[in-house]
Amino acid sequence: MIAVLRNKATHKVLDSNSNKDVYTLDHNGSNYQKWVFIQQDDGTYILKNAATSFVLDSNNEHMYTHVLNGGHFQKWRFHRQNDGSYVMKNLATSRVLDSNGAGNAYPLDSNGGDYQKWFIEAI
Known part of the structure; x- marks a missing residue:
């Protein structure tokens, strides 16, 4: 599956660049904002x-x-929430993908906030 990950709080999408940076931006349709989901045997x-x-x-x-x-x-x-969004938890750190209004993306302990919730929009 190929999808865009949209943050619930900011409505910005997860983005990256060739320098390996990760951040959020307004959706622009570029391939830098598209993510290929590769399921592993461990779920x-x-x-x-x-x-x-x-x-x-x-x-x-x-x-x-x-x-x-x-x-x-x-x-x-990926932990599905009641509103249809997901909290993304890293297997190694147990921290979740978080964001803020400035467009930063970073790992943080889970706090239940909307900045840690992501909608998966399949393409």
Whole structure:
């Protein structure tokens, strides 16, 4: 599946670039805003950027993309919320993908806020 990830609070979408940065921007239809969902045998997903082929990666402090290595820092669990959005939890850190109004994307402990909820819009 190829999809755009739209933040519930900001309505901006998850974006990336060739420098491996991850952030959110207004939707513009570019391939940098499209993510290929690759399901793993353990039920997690790897998200590959359609423009760069780098995958969504994280540590305790930063969100970025990187060459696929199959490690747990590149695997994500999707937890469906009552409103149809998802909280994306990193398998290695147990932190979730968070954002803010300035367009930053970063890992944070789960707090139930709308900045941590993402709508998956299949293309």
